[in-house]
Amino acid sequence: YTSLSKDPLPGLILLDLNMPKKDGREALKEIKASPVLRRIPIVVMTTSKAEEDIYRTYDLGISSFIIKPVAFEALVEIMKTLGKYWFQIVALPPAPLGE
Numbered sequence: 001y002t003s004l005s006k007d008p009l010p011g012l013i014l015l016d017l018n019m020p021k022k023d024g025r026e027a028l029k030e031i032k033a034s035p036v037l038r039r040i041p042i043v044v045m046t047t048s049k050a051e052e053d054i055y056r057t058y059d060l061g062i063s064s065f066i067i068k069p070v071a072f073e074a075l076v077e078i079m080k081t082l083g084k085y086w087f088q089i090v091a092l093p094p095a096p097l098g099e
Helices: 024-033 053-058 074-088
Strands: 013-015 042-046 064-067
Touching: 013 024, 024 042, 024 053, 024 064, 042 053, 042 074
Parallel strands: 013 042, 042 064
Antiparallel strands: none
């Protein structure tokens, strides 16, 4: 992300904690440590119900923690709700401060 015109920032990050190649907890720490990425809202969407994961990710600065439903139809409804909330209701900054 050295050039926002070539590489525009996402408006929202959906992050799973249990990814095959990169642990989501580590990815979250890296995102929040980045001056360019840290203000992008992050929604954790995972199968974990562990209280430790919920508390730790909120402490690291996530915006929401959603436990993935088992049923595909329920997942589709959650995605519709997330899209409406984050892109129609909430005001997001157009670019990081200082850009």
